[in-house]
Amino acid sequence: MTEEIIIAGFGGQGVLSMGKILAYSGVMQNKEVSWMPSYGPEMRGGTANVTVIISDERISSPILHEYDTAIILNQQSLDKFEHSVKTGGLLIYDPNGITRLPERTDINIYSIEAAEMAGKLGLSRVFNMIVLGGFLKLKPIVDMEYIHKGLEKSLPARHHVMIPENEKAIETGKTLITPVLVLS
Amino acid sequence: MAEFKTNPEILQPENLVYKRTNLLTEKALSYCPGCGHGTAHRIIMEVIEEMGIQSETIGVAPVGCSVLAYEFMNIDIQQAAHGRAPAVATAIKRLFPEKFVFTYQGDGDLAAIGTAETIHACNRGENMTIFFINNGIYGMTGGQMAPTTLPGMKSSTSPYGRDIQTMGNPLKMTELVATLPGTIYVTRQAVHTPSAVRKAKRAVRKAFENQKLNKGLSFVEIVSNCNSGWKMNPLQSNEWMVENMFPFYPIGDIKVNEEK
Amino acid sequence: MKELRLMKGNEAFAEAVIRAGADGYFGYPITPQSEVMEYLMAQKTHERTGMVTLQAESEIAAINMVYGGAGCGKRVLTSSSSPGMSLKQEGISYIAGAELPCLLLNVVRGGPGLGTIQPSQSDYFQSTKGGGHGDYRLIVLAPSSVQEMADFAGLGFELAFKYRNPVLVLSDGAIGQMMEKVELDVQQPRFTDEEIRKNTPWATIGKTPDRDHNIITSLDLESIKMEQHNQKLQEKYRLIEENEVRYEKIGCEDAEYAFVAYGTSARICQKAIELARAEGIKVGLMRPITLFPFPKKILNDMTSRVKGILCVEMSAGQMIEDVKLAVEGRIKVEHFGRYGGIVHSPSEIVEALKKQIIGG
Numbered sequence: 054m055t056e057e058i059i060i061a062g063f064g065g066q067g068v069l070s071m072g073k074i075l076a077y078s079g080v081m082q083n084k085e086v087s088w089m090p091s092y093g094p095e096m097r098g099g100t101a102n103v104t105v106i107i108s109d110e111r112i113s114s115p116i117l118h119e120y121d122t123a124i125i126l127n128q129q130s131l132d133k134f135e136h137s138v139k140t141g142g143l144l145i146y147d148p149n150g151i152t153r154l155p156e157r158t159d160i161n162i163y164s165i166e167a168a169e170m171a172g173k174l175g176l177s178r179v180f181n182m183i184v185l186g187g188f189l190k191l192k193p194i195v196d197m198e199y200i201h202k203g204l205e206k207s208l209p210a211r212h213h214v215m216i217p218e219n220e221k222a223i224e225t226g227k228t229l230i231t232p233v234l235v236l237s
Numbered sequence: 238m239a240e241f242k243t244n245p246e247i248l249q250p251e252n253l254v255y256k257r258t259n260l261l262t263e264k265a266l267s268y269c270p271g272c273g274h275g276t277a278h279r280i281i282m283e284v285i286e287e288m289g290i291q292s293e294t295i296g297v298a299p300v301g302c303s304v305l306a307y308e309f310m311n312i313d314i315q316q317a318a319h320g321r322a323p324a325v326a327t328a329i330k331r332l333f334p335e336k337f338v339f340t341y342q343g344d345g346d347l348a349a350i351g352t353a354e355t356i357h358a359c360n361r362g363e364n365m366t367i368f369f370i371n372n373g374i375y376g377m378t379g380g381q382m383a384p385t386t387l388p389g390m391k392s393s394t395s396p397y398g399r400d401i402q403t404m405g406n407p408l409k410m411t412e413l414v415a416t417l418p419g420t421i422y423v424t425r426q427a428v429h430t431p432s433a434v435r436k437a438k439r440a441v442r443k444a445f446e447n448q449k450l451n452k453g454l455s456f457v458e459i460v461s462n463c464n465s466g467w468k469m470n471p472l473q474s475n476e477w478m479v480e481n482m483f484p485f486y487p488i489g490d491i492k493v494n495e496e497k
Numbered sequence: 498m499k500e501l502r503l504m505k506g507n508e509a510f511a512e513a514v515i516r517a518g519a520d521g522y523f524g525y526p527i528t529p530q531s532e533v534m535e536y537l538m539a540q541k542t543h544e545r546t547g548m549v550t551l552q553a554e555s556e557i558a559a560i561n562m563v564y565g566g567a568g569c570g571k572r573v574l575t576s577s578s579s580p581g582m583s584l585k586q587e588g589i590s591y592i593a594g595a596e597l598p599c600l601l602l603n604v605v606r607g608g609p610g611l612g613t614i615q616p617s618q619s620d621y622f623q624s625t626k627g628g629g630h631g632d633y634r635l636i637v638l639a640p641s642s643v644q645e646m647a648d649f650a651g652l653g654f655e656l657a658f659k660y661r662n663p664v665l666v667l668s669d670g671a672i673g674q675m676m677e678k679v680e681l682d683v684q685q686p687r688f689t690d691e692e693i694r695k696n697t698p699w700a701t702i703g704k705t706p707d708r709d710h711n712i713i714t715s716l717d718l719e720s721i722k723m724e725q726h727n728q729k730l731q732e733k734y735r736l737i738e739e740n741e742v743r744y745e746k747i748g749c750e751d752a753e754y755a756f757v758a759y760g761t762s763a764r765i766c767q768k769a770i771e772l773a774r775a776e777g778i779k780v781g782l783m784r785p786i787t788l789f790p791f792p793k794k795i796l797n798d799m800t801s802r803v804k805g806i807l808c809v810e811m812s813a814g815q816m817i818e819d820v821k822l823a824v825e826g827r828i829k830v831e832h833f834g835r836y837g838g839i840v841h842s843p844s845e846i847v848e849a850l851k852k853q854i855i856g857g
């Protein structure tokens with residue numbers, strides 16, 4: 054198994070930390086992982102993205118130009134990465150972040166109303182965990198027990214009280230993910 | 238060459254009035270006769286000897302005429318790149334806080350190319366000593382203008398005299414570092430007469446003793462001559478220094494162990 | 498017991514230097530390597546191991562602090578990125594001339610000038626051919642993973658003290674910024690004053706009556722002595738070339754063609770190999786781990802089996818000069834570069850292989 058993922062959105066949406074939790078969970082499940090962020094002024098106020106690879110084998114390149122999965126949280130990122138999804142791959146988006154729907158017809162497309170749900174729950178900080186839940190529902194590449202360990206490892210100790218809340222958000226995300234286009 | 242024979246009478250211990258400190262090596266000084274560098278070396282080494290801290294002292298030599306200070310000073314010593322001695326000394330002192338650490342630098346080294354290192358070491362309050370030999374000129378490279386060259390003073394790169402309109406003003410580095418909270422003791426001395434030497438030596442001692450207090454950097458300027466660069470004989474150069482350098486660079490303490 | 502963590506390359510390096518028993522870090526912020534000092538400061542190294550971490554006023558001051566610390570026999574280091582490394586070159590030349598051991602890290606970004614903050618490999622010449630003035634060499638280690646960022650901290654200090662020579666870890670923005678799994682060594686003790694006295698008797702730590710005064714300098718006004726000093730340096734570099742060549746070969750057993758690449762581009766070449774082999778092209782990778790000493794002989798030996806070499810560098814073609822020298826014209830060697838902060842895509846590497854080597 055090798056899963057090559059791009060997560061992209063605005064800085065502040067928790068893009069990098071979602072990637073880090075996923076990657077750390079992979080580490081805990083004894084998988085090979087890499088986490089390659091965009092960095093520098095590119096990130097200031099603008100878009101942030103991170104490439105996460107989780108694999109059973111040694112990872113060759115941490116920098117990719119096409120992906121199995123793209124998790125898209127704003128319009129700029131959709132414009133930038135829609136065409137980098139491999140044929141037959143997966144694109145997940147939050148409709149609240151975009152103004153134009155994806156156009157590809159050769160990939161699987163799902164939407165997730167994560168921002169809306171986070172707003173409803175009054176927990177904007179778990180927005181990214183809702184999205185992660187949606188992804189894990191479709192591609193359960195790491196088990197929930199390791200996600201728990203990943204959360205423990207990637208959150209500073211003083212935030213450990215928030216782990217149950219994060220796990221709940223992941224479960225919520227699993228129920229929210231909605232097919233838009235599913236290839237047969 | 239004529240052979241000189243010393244009269245054995247004179248070598249009797251009871252006739253001894255002055256002796257080279259053991260902390261100067263037996264190498265002949267490479268300085269021009271009459272140059273203040275040699276005296277400055279001597280008093281620093283005498284103080285280290287008198288304090289009995291040879292085994293705890295690490296020096297840093299500059300680039301300039303005194304680049305070879307490491308040949309003459311019989312202590313463990315590093316030779317730094319031009320202007321960087323305060324940075325080199327900073328690391329030594331940080332890594333060996335209990336040792337006595339000093340730099341010995343000329344005015345080109347300290348006040349031109351090494352301005353940043355000087356000011357920042359002073360401002361951080363590194364608990365070490367900087368000896369600053371200000372002769373108003375680049376001695377080593379053949380008498381070019383230094384940041385400390387006086388207005389109107391001639392040098393090989395200001396052959397018609399320093400024109401402050403186009404060449405800028407002389408930099409009073411010592412007054413400048415005295416304004417920084419990191420310096421504990423800032424003084425300006427000279428070594429052209431025996432009484433000046435005695436005073437300068439007391440300043441050197443105080444600067445070393447300050448290192449035990451852990452309260453900041455001690456900065457000792459020694460206004461000195463460069464008879465070769467100034468194109469004078471040693472006597473003339475000392476007179477010229479008294480008449481011209483001292484009014485601009487007045488001798489005396491500028492900041493003394495202020496309570497912080 | 499080794500400890501497993503997920504870390505950025507820069508952080509892994511910083512953690513590894515603490516564990517390697519470093520005594521002092523001196524640096525100046527510059528993207529994409531500022532995490533090194535940030536991490537050390539956050540770790541309160543002085544409380545943790547007694548290690549000094551100091552933010553200097555410039556890269557020039559930082560490298561001269563390294564000179565001072567290294568002259569005292571301590572394990573000291575600095576890190577920077579390309580523009581800062583240019584400023585350090587004077588100090589590095591002095592360190593090499595005075596034969597002081599120290600560790601340097603360059604997390605390379607694109608140049609020339611202020612360039613870009615994105616990853617690049619355009620400092621190869623500067624790193625491997627001297628960089629500053631005079632005839633000197635650094636030992637240059639090129640990590641291609643976060644694990645190697647950590648491993649080369651300890652290895653770097655070891656080689657630096659073994660040869661009394663500065664060791665440069667030549668990384669790039671991608672490896673510095675990315676996170677991977679890393680196994681960390683256990684904490685090594687810092688040198689005691691006794692060990693310094695014994696293992697580095699040349700160090701300036703205070704003249705005692707039982708020995709002459711120690712002098713750290715790179716100066717000798719007598720040319721004949723300076724020539725002898727240079728000869729001694731050259732002998733040392735030859736010894737390093739004999740003993741310290743490190744490289745990795747991937748998929749070379751049956752290869753008809755080879756990529757030669759280091760660092761990040763070596764990682765991308767591994768993906769390119771997967772793609773090419775899926776198309777039936779037998780290509781492998783020779784990854785130099787030491788850029789000085791360069792694995793010349795290994796490359797020369799490869800010419801009896803492979804038909805052509807594609808040098809893949811994030812530069813306009815620098816390492817290729819060493820590859821060509823090693824190959825001695827026996828087989829075709831071509832360069833494929835992206836630069837200015839652009840990283841190759843694996844598929845364009847495969848295309849370049851087809852066009853420049855197989856078809857050409």
Ligand SMILES: Cc1ncc(C[n+]2csc(CCOP(=O)(O)OP(=O)(O)O)c2C)c(N)n1
Nearest residue numbers: 300301302319343344345346374375376377
């Ligand atoms: C980087 C660099 N630039 C220039 C020089 C040449 N240089 C050697 S000594 C010196 C000036 C020294 O003047 P000062 O510090 O006043 O010392 P003095 O000889 O007067 O005692 C210069 C410019 C050098 N060695 N290194």
Ligand code: SF4
Nearest residue numbers: 269272302376463464
């Ligand atoms: S050139 Fe000037 S500073 Fe240098 S040794 Fe001669 S008199 Fe002294």
Ligand SMILES: [Mg+2]
Nearest residue numbers: 343344374376
């Ligand atoms: Mg001078």
